[in-house]
Amino acid sequence: MITARTKSPDDTRELAGAMAGLARAGDVVLLAGELGAGKTVFAQGFGRALGIEEPITSPSFTLVRIYPGRVRLVHADVYRLDHLQEVVDLALPELVDEGAVAVVEWGDVAAPALPADYLEVRLEWSEAEDERRVSVGAVGPAWSARQGALAAALGRWGRDAGP
Numbered sequence: 001m002i003t004a005r006t007k008s009p010d011d012t013r014e015l016a017g018a019m020a021g022l023a024r025a026g027d028v029v030l031l032a033g034e035l036g037a038g039k040t041v042f043a044q045g046f047g048r049a050l051g052i053e054e055p056i057t058s059p060s061f062t063l064v065r066i067y068p069g070r071v072r073l074v075h076a077d078v079y080r081l082d083h084l085q086e087v088v089d090l091a092l093p094e095l096v097d098e099g100a101v102a103v104v105e106w107g108d109v110a111a112p113a114l115p116a117d118y119l120e121v122r123l124e125w126s127e128a129e130d131e132r133r134v135s136v137g138a139v140g141p142a143w144s145a146r147q148g149a150l151a152a153a154l155g156r157w158g159r160d161a162g163p
C-alpha cells in the first residue's frame, strides 16, 4: 500500500497524472471514497495525462463515458447501480480489452463483479479542507508488477514529503 497526501484539487489532478504515466491499455483503476472525496477530480487529471483534451465530467447519469486519447479512457461511475449484475453488464473488462484504460468511481463496490486485477485508489478527507489522503494498492499481477514504479512516481506526494 502506498500512501500520499494532496493539498488541492489541482494537486490531486497532478498526482493522478503521474499515475497515468504508468498506465497502459487493459488497465483498470478503481476509485474508492465518499461523495465529494475527489474521484472525478482524480479521473480528470488521469485523463488529461492520457492526452484527453475534452473536459471530463462526472459520468453519474450516463454510467460510462469513453474519451479518445493516447490511450482511450473508459470513465465509469457505478454509484447508482443496485445490483452487481448491472456492473457485469457494463462489460468493463471487454472495453479495456479493446485497448482502453478504465477508471471506475465507487469501484470498491464494483470490485466483486470485476476480475481481481486492478489498482485501487482510495481518497479520504484529511486535516485541512482541501487536503486528501490517497492510498494506492495493487490487486493482482498487472499493477503489482508496477508497485515500485508507482511508489517512485508518487514520492513527491509522500505523507511526510514537503512542507
Ligand SMILES: Nc1ncnc2c1ncn2[C@@H]1O[C@H](COP(=O)(O)OP(=O)(O)OP(=O)(O)O)[C@@H](O)[C@H]1O
Pocket: 006, 007, 008, 009, 010, 011, 012, 033, 034, 035, 036, 037, 038, 039, 040, 041, 042, 058, 105, 129, 130, 131, 132
Ligand atoms: N485535495 C483535493 N483533491 C480533490 N478534490 C478536492 C481536494 N480539495 C478539495 N477538493 C474538492 O472536493 C470536491 C471533489 O469532488 P469530486 O466530484 O471529484 O468528488 P467525487 O469523489 O467524484 O464525488 P461523487 O461520489 O459525488 O462522484 C471538489 O469540489 C474539489 O474541488
Ligand SMILES: [Mg+2]
Pocket: 039, 040, 041, 058, 077, 105
Ligand atoms: Mg464523481
